[in-house]
Amino acid sequence: MTQFVLAGVLGALFALGTFLVLRRDLVRVVWGVAIMSQAANVYLVTMGGVDPGDVAPIVYEGTTGVTDPLVQALVLTAIVISFGTTAFALALTMRVYQEHGTIEMDEVGRSGREGVGQVGPADGQEGPVDGQEGPAAADGGAVPEDRGGETDG
Amino acid sequence: MAEQAVVAPLVVALVTAILTLLVRRADRTRRVVSVGGVLAYAGAVAWLFAAVASEGTLVYQVSDWPAPFGITLVADPLATFMLGLAALVAVPALVAGVRQVGPQGQRVSFHPLYHFVLVGVSGAFLTGDVFNLFVWFEVMLMASYVLVVFYGGTEHTRAGVRYVVLNLVASAFMLVAIGGLYATTGTLNMADMARRLAAAGTEGAAIADPTPVLGLSGVLLAVFALKAGLVPFQFWVPSAYRAAPAPVAAVLAGVVKKVGVYAIVRLYFTVFAAGTVDLGFGLGEGFLAYYGPVLFLMAAASVLFGGLAAVGRDDLSDVLAYSSVAQVGFIVLPLAVGAAVPAVRELAVVATLVYALNHAAAKGLLFLVAGEVGDAAGTTDLRHLGGMLERMPALAGAFFLGALALVGIPPLSGFFGKLLVFDVAARAGAEPALGVALGGAVLTIAYVTRAWNRGFWGAATPAVVDARTDGTVVAAVAVLAVAVVAIGVGFDPVYRAAEAAAEAALDRAAYVDAVDPMEVDT
Numbered sequence: 240m241t242q243f244v245l246a247g248v249l250g251a252l253f254a255l256g257t258f259l260v261l262r263r264d265l266v267r268v269v270w271g272v273a274i275m276s277q278a279a280n281v282y283l284v285t286m287g288g289v290d291p292g293d294v295a296p297i298v299y300e301g302t303t304g305v306t307d308p309l310v311q312a313l314v315l316t317a318i319v320i321s322f323g324t325t326a327f328a329l330a331l332t333m334r335v336y337q338e339h340g341t342i343e344m345d346e347v348g349r350s351g352r353e354g355v356g357q358v359g360p361a362d363g364q365e366g367p368v369d370g371q372e373g374p375a376a377a378d379g380g381a382v383p384e385d386r387g388g389e390t391d392g
Numbered sequence: 393m394a395e396q397a398v399v400a401p402l403v404v405a406l407v408t409a410i411l412t413l414l415v416r417r418a419d420r421t422r423r424v425v426s427v428g429g430v431l432a433y434a435g436a437v438a439w440l441f442a443a444v445a446s447e448g449t450l451v452y453q454v455s456d457w458p459a460p461f462g463i464t465l466v467a468d469p470l471a472t473f474m475l476g477l478a479a480l481v482a483v484p485a486l487v488a489g490v491r492q493v494g495p496q497g498q499r500v501s502f503h504p505l506y507h508f509v510l511v512g513v514s515g516a517f518l519t520g521d522v523f524n525l526f527v528w529f530e531v532m533l534m535a536s537y538v539l540v541v542f543y544g545g546t547e548h549t550r551a552g553v554r555y556v557v558l559n560l561v562a563s564a565f566m567l568v569a570i571g572g573l574y575a576t577t578g579t580l581n582m583a584d585m586a587r588r589l590a591a592a593g594t595e596g597a598a599i600a601d602p603t604p605v606l607g608l609s610g611v612l613l614a615v616f617a618l619k620a621g622l623v624p625f626q627f628w629v630p631s632a633y634r635a636a637p638a639p640v641a642a643v644l645a646g647v648v649k650k651v652g653v654y655a656i657v658r659l660y661f662t663v664f665a666a667g668t669v670d671l672g673f674g675l676g677e678g679f680l681a682y683y684g685p686v687l688f689l690m691a692a693a694s695v696l697f698g699g700l701a702a703v704g705r706d707d708l709s710d711v712l713a714y715s716s717v718a719q720v721g722f723i724v725l726p727l728a729v730g731a732a733v734p735a736v737r738e739l740a741v742v743a744t745l746v747y748a749l750n751h752a753a754a755k756g757l758l759f760l761v762a763g764e765v766g767d768a769a770g771t772t773d774l775r776h777l778g779g780m781l782e783r784m785p786a787l788a789g790a791f792f793l794g795a796l797a798l799v800g801i802p803p804l805s806g807f808f809g810k811l812l813v814f815d816v817a818a819r820a821g822a823e824p825a826l827g828v829a830l831g832g833a834v835l836t837i838a839y840v841t842r843a844w845n846r847g848f849w850g851a852a853t854p855a856v857v858d859a860r861t862d863g864t865v866v867a868a869v870a871v872l873a874v875a876v877v878a879i880g881v882g883f884d885p886v887y888r889a890a891e892a893a894a895e896a897a898l899d900r901a902a903y904v905d906a907v908d909p910m911e912v913d914t
Binding site: 256268269272275276283286288309310313316320321323324327328331332338339348 | 523527530537538541544545546550553560563567570571572
């Protein structure tokens with residue numbers, strides 16, 4: 240029975256994640272990615288085998304019928320990684336909002352192209368180096384969070 | 393002692409990354425530590441390369457946990473070949489980065505992130521454990537996310553969102569595939585997995601039916617194709633390479649992409665090749681027979697799409713980015729042929745590795761040149777450039793060498809890469825592959841000539857007249873230019889290294905013996 244419930248939950252989570260990733264709103268996209276990685280984690284736990292009779296893997300002499308501890312260790316690693324990446328994705332969302340004034344991906348795409356047109360083809364890519372760090376450092380918002388995401392991983 | 397050499401590149405890169413974090417405040421010290429660290433990394437790679445060349449495959453069981461319980465690091469000729477490739481690009485790119493990335497950027501996070509990318513890359517090349525491969529991928533990606541949005545402008549955040557979201561979704565898929573592989577094979581150790589797959593279906597084997605492994609490895613292939621930037625997963629490539637600082641673009645195109653290629657060689661040709669399953673459709677049995685057509689379609693589409701798109705671009709960075717989509721197609725094309733035709737398999741892996749090395753050096757060089765052109769002239773738009781040969785002859789000369797290496801003119805490194813790709817296709821009698829390679833070569837000539845004619849010949853435009861190049865960057869570019877020539881002129885040792893790597897990639901029994909995972913009842 241547990242297997243069927245888990246299978247249903249996994250399917251629903253992946254469907255929800257996919258749905259959210261395909262939205263235009265960047266915050267929803269980040270939610271979608273977060274849900275997808277959590278769904279992958281749940282999937283990973285179930286891959287150790289689901290048997291309602293099994294107990295937690297705290298092994299004394301003669302303990303039998305424990306669940307597979309390896310998948311749980313894997314999931315702990317994966318949770319830490321997805322925590323870091325989600326934090327980074329949210330920081331990036333904020334930065335996108337600061338730069339574009341919107342988090343609608345359609346408008347972000349358009350504003351980016353218009354932006355390049357206004358500045359002229361010279362800037363925007365690898366243009367003058369000194370000017371480029373200016374906004375990142377001046378706003379101060381994105382840079383520390385970027386590093387936060389990095390060290391968490 | 394020799395076993396310790398296996399972790400040396402990892403430890404050196406990690407220590408350097410942490411040290412550069414600690415000395416953030418002192419500009420001069422940080423630069424010295426960072427450049428010294430990357431030189432030490434190259435030294436560690438050279439030490440490991442020499443150790444593996446003299447003593448054969450080295451295995452390091454982390455914390456002395458025996459395989460398959462612990463994490464195994466395996467340094468075989470394939471891993472050391474790839475590490476050598478990484479070191480070749482990493483050193484000049486960092487030296488150029490010291491000049492090309494502004495002082496504020498270097499103070500903030502450039503150096504630690506750069507070294508964390510190297511940590512992830514080295515770990516991915518060395519690991520012998522599928523889940524650990526995922527972790528190293530994440531280490532590498534996490535640092536590269538920040539490097540892509542490094543400048544934090546409109547353009548960069550837009551490229552960053554695309555890059556980050558795609559890779560996060562890919563990571564979720566990679567976890568799913570790894571979880572499925574664990575459930576079907578009962579192990580995560582690559583050597584153990586290969587052994588169990590080879591024994592699948594026999595009496596008392598751990599795997600009764602290997603068919604699910606084929607599907608799960610297919611999911612993994614999509615993830616690796618995304619990392620390598622193969623069509624139809626190429627769409628993050630151009631914007632990310634344009635947004636990243638030039639030295640980072642050099643490393644992303646030169647090294648990080650090759651991690652995807654390496655993963656395909658290691659997992660599919662060493663591990664999954666052990667599996668057999670009746671495929672139907674006249675494909676025969678064996679997992680590789682299934683991957684042959686799949687890889688061929690992706691490689692052919694990459695070569696043609698990347699080439700056509702590069703011909704039509706007006707921006708030098710864009711041309712190079714699309715060109716790297718096409719070139720990764722060239723790298724994977726022999727793999728596709730080798731997967732389908734066992735007779736040329738070893739030569740095919742050699743061709744892939746040689747081409748990968750050539751692409752790493754040449755494309756790394758070209759991205760550094762493009763970055764320096766952007767810094768000196770203020771633009772990389774070919775419509776505003778012209779006459780650079782006159783104004784910056786050293787940089788133009790290096791670009792010329794890199795471009796010719798992409799085309800494949802002897803005696804440069806690219807000649808042997810192309811030659812081997814054609815050789816593999818011809819020996820296998822694979823006419824479609826020959827046709828694709830020929831078409832791709834013509835397209836390469838077209839976009840390279842176009843970029844050269846517009847940017848470097850003719851009268852100097854106003855942007856170019858006032859341009860001043862940086863001596864250090866030109867020196868870093870020159871190092872790669874020398875490498876491009878040296879690989880071509882002194883090709884024999886490179887070929888022997890690639891041959892040893894290909895043998896190691898295909899000799900499953902030797903790989904399993906070296907790791908020697910214990911038999912476990914499941």
